[in-house]
Amino acid sequence: MSKEQNSYSEKCFSEEVIDENCFVGIHFKDGNFDIKYPLGYRISEDEKENKKDIINLIKVLHHYRRKDKTNSHTKNKLDKDEDFPLYAYLFVYNWYLKNGYYVPKETIYKKGTNGKINWNRTIKMTKPSINNNNVIYLDFIVRKTNYNENELISVINRFCVYKSYEKFGCLFFKKKPKNEKIKPNNYLYISTLTKKIAQTFNDEERELFINMKKILESECNSSNEKEYYFGTKNFNLIWEKMIDDVYGNNSVNKSPQSHPHIYWDINNSNRKNLTLRPDTIMIHPAIHDKIFVLDAKYYKAGADLKEGNMPGGESILKQIVYAQKLEHLDKQNKTSHKIYNAFLLPYGKTENENNLVPLGKTTEDWYDEENLKQNEYLQIRAIRLDTKSLMFNHSVANDETLSFLAELIKTM
Numbered sequence: 001m002s003k004e005q006n007s008y009s010e011k012c013f014s015e016e017v018i019d020e021n022c023f024v025g026i027h028f029k030d031g032n033f034d035i036k037y038p039l040g041y042r043i044s045e046d047e048k049e050n051k052k053d054i055i056n057l058i059k060v061l062h063h064y065r066r067k068d069k070t071n072s073h074t075k076n077k078l079d080k081d082e083d084f085p086l087y088a089y090l091f092v093y094n095w096y097l098k099n100g101y102y103v104p105k106e107t108i109y110k111k112g113t114n115g116k117i118n119w120n121r122t123i124k125m126t127k128p129s130i131n132n133n134n135v136i137y138l139d140f141i142v143r144k145t146n147y148n149e150n151e152l153i154s155v156i157n158r159f160c161v162y163k164s165y166e167k168f169g170c171l172f173f174k175k176k177p178k179n180e181k182i183k184p185n186n187y188l189y190i191s192t193l194t195k196k197i198a199q200t201f202n203d204e205e206r207e208l209f210i211n212m213k214k215i216l217e218s219e220c221n222s223s224n225e226k227e228y229y230f231g232t233k234n235f236n237l238i239w240e241k242m243i244d245d246v247y248g249n250n251s252v253n254k255s256p257q258s259h260p261h262i263y264w265d266i267n268n269s270n271r272k273n274l275t276l277r278p279d280t281i282m283i284h285p286a287i288h289d290k291i292f293v294l295d296a297k298y299y300k301a302g303a304d305l306k307e308g309n310m311p312g313g314e315s316i317l318k319q320i321v322y323a324q325k326l327e328h329l330d331k332q333n334k335t336s337h338k339i340y341n342a343f344l345l346p347y348g349k350t351e352n353e354n355n356l357v358p359l360g361k362t363t364e365d366w367y368d369e370e371n372l373k374q375n376e377y378l379q380i381r382a383i384r385l386d387t388k389s390l391m392f393n394h395s396v397a398n399d400e401t402l403s404f405l406a407e408l409i410k411t412m
Contacts, residue, residue: 117140
């Protein structure tokens with residue numbers, strides 16, 4: 001094992017959480033990392049794969065934190081409210097690995113022969129010679145690009161890159177930046193970046209400057225005893241959103257018509273008491289006569305079938321109500337759909353398993369056999385969904401993915 005791999009192994013500790021309410025993310029203290037993966041996450045023993053897993057975990061947490069601030073759980077030991085911008089450090093360092101230090105370029109035009117000739121400027125700014133009634137330009141205005149490594153923005157970038165390596169370099173090992181021992185002027189640096197962000201229209205450079213600014217703000221606010229958490233104690237919310245992003249039909253999910261409403265009738269006045277909203281409604285574009293109501297259950301049951309780990313009676317009854325509401329809409333609209341119900345539970349698949357693995361289905365003793373046959377939604381399917389594959393493909397929705405789940409539900 002190389003020196004770099006030893007460094008990584010010593011600094012990073014990875015484990016799957018054992019409870020639905022456990023913290024998921026990265027605990028950073030004194031240069032060491034404690035990585036907590038969500039339920040069902042199968043941790044690789046391969047160093048390279050493990051690094052990919054860590055980076056993807058950060059990306060998923062960052063993505064859904066941006067979409068919904070309630071998903072995040074970030075704090076430092078002083079219990080301040082500032083978010084620790086882990087993603088900013090990684091973005092700046094990754095940018096450095098890909099592009100090197102940021103060096104601003106300046107386009108200048110001057111007389112010369114080396115460089116690309118700018119004919120508009122040449123014609124306007126130089127005097128041609130006439131030879132045998134031909135116009136000849138002996139002097140050209142050429143375009144050149146100058147790079148200024150001493151400009152302040154470059155100094156700020158070098159400072160941010162080193163700070164990023166100092167905190168998270170053990171995740172990469174490809175390239176160690178030089179420690180130039182820059183003494184920062186945070187007020188000047190932040191002010192400079194604020195102006196650059198406002199004046200920059202290149203999206204990639206603008207994002208770089210935004211993340212550099214976040215690093216400087218974090219360095220200003222950091223305490224001497226540096227202990228941070230980047231992650232969430234509510235990964236169940238992220239589990240729901242990932243499933244909805246992959247399998248959901250947003251136009252139906254967000255429609256109030258598909259949500260069951262409950263009212264109290266008091267003194268001849270209807271008062272809305274409760275609105276139920278299903279997690280995800282899946283409609284396959286090629287299977288128009290079927291609707292699949294999915295409930296994302298971030299429960300241990302995917303891996304541990306002990307009593308109490310499976311979804312309980314309240315969850316089961318809600319699924320039946322959701323389906324009956326859709327059935328009611330069918331009657332109102334004079335349409336006809338076969339409706340199915342399913343729970344999706346986190347799971348760590350083995351090498352030879354599919355990403356989706358059937359677990360079982362419910363049977364309610366107050367419905368007779370004929371009712372159960374006629375109304376598929378009364379038997380709620382429980383399906384194991386591989387956590388790692390979902391996290392790596394949470395933004396990928398395609399017909400093949402929907403078809404596989406639809407076929408699995410129908411055949412259970």
